[in-house]
Amino acid sequence: AQKVTQAQTEISVVEKEDVTLDCVYETRDTTYYLFWYKQPPSGELVFLIRRNSFDEQNEISGRYSWNFQKSTSSFNFTITASQVVDSAVYFCALRETGFQKLVFGTGTRLLVSP
Amino acid sequence: DAGITQSPRHKVTETGTPVTLRCHQTENHRYMYWYRQDPGHGLRLIHYSYGVKDTDKGEVSDGYSVSRSKTEDFLLTLESATSSQTSVYFCAISDETPNTEAFFGQGTRLTVV
Numbered sequence A: 001a002q003k004v005t006q007a008q009t010e011i012s013v014v015e016k017e018d019v020t021l022d023c024v025y026e027t028r029d030t031t032y033y034l035f036w037y038k039q040p041p042s043g044e045l046v047f048l049i050r051r052n053s054f055d056e057q058n059e060i061s062g063r064y065s066w067n068f069q070k071s072t073s074s075f076n077f078t079i080t081a082s083q084v085v086d087s088a089v090y091f092c093a094l095r096e097t098g099f100q101k102l103v104f105g106t107g108t109r110l111l112v113s114p
Numbered sequence B: 001d002a003g004i005t006q007s008p009r010h011k012v013t014e015t016g017t018p019v020t021l022r023c024h025q026t027e028n029h030r031y032m033y034w035y036r037q038d039p040g041h042g043l044r045l046i047h048y049s050y051g052v053k054d055t056d057k058g059e060v061s062d063g064y065s066v067s068r069s070k071t072e073d074f075l076l077t078l079e080s081a082t083s084s085q086t087s088v089y090f091c092a093i094s095d096e097t098p099n100t101e102a103f104f105g106q107g108t109r110l111t112v113v
Helices: none
Strands: A004-005 A010-014 A019-021 A022-027 A032-039 A046-052 A059-063 A066-068 A075-077 A088-096 A102-104 A108-113 B004-008 B012-013 B017-024 B031-038 B042-051 B053-058 B064-070 B074-076 B087-094 B109-110
Touching: A004 A075, A004 A088, A004 B012, A004 B053, A004 B109, A010 A019, A019 A108, A019 B109, A022 A075, A032 A066, A046 A059, A046 A066, A075 A088, A088 B042, A102 B031, A102 B042, A108 B031, B017 B031, B017 B087, B017 B109, B031 B064, B031 B074, B042 B074, B074 B087
Parallel strands: A010 A108, B012 B109
Antiparallel strands: A004 A022, A019 A075, A032 A046, A032 A088, A059 A066, A066 A075, A088 A102, A088 A108, B004 B017, B017 B074, B031 B042, B031 B087, B042 B053, B064 B074, B087 B109
16 A cells, blocks of 8 residues: 655754755555645645656755655655745655555644744 | 635534535546645545546545546535544645646635534
8 A cells, every 4th residue: 555654743943954854655556656745834735846756866946855766765855945934844745556546644844943 | 726626615513414525626637636634644535536426435534425426526525524523624636647746725624513
């Protein structure tokens, strides 16, 4: 069965610090898709990035970067030089092929203080 | 923004009463999902649909039923609401391409008293 684990419940940092959010997944599929979403205090869910299982290239978008490692079943998310606006709950998600059930982790709450 | 609307946005109901939440989309997407969000549990999948009249259970389906009689609407029903079903409910949609993201509704805050 597919499963996503985000072991970090809450992380507190001071502005300008770098922070990494961990995501570990389980799946029997050889083809699958991983996602990160952000939920700011206003409550909506905002898509950040997706990654295919056959594409292990890491990605950088501004202050955000993602490290996908199939060998450790991890898809970690790093924010460089964090800002107060980064304060949110971040969710990692996994979708298998077939019926495309989309499963989320429990989320990591990031608090960035000035 | 993806055309997805949840109704109602807020509801207070009494224990034992039936409740139906509606998710409506204008994107003609094949897949629709219902999640509940609770502190410490993240987003948990209740039910999902992979086509009209095609639905399956998620991890927390007990006490919930769903129906999808047309592409644009996915209904979540609590047959007899309990206090443990007090939660924020999110609907999501996605198209057939598995590597595309899901789009979420604004959520429905349900309180069972």
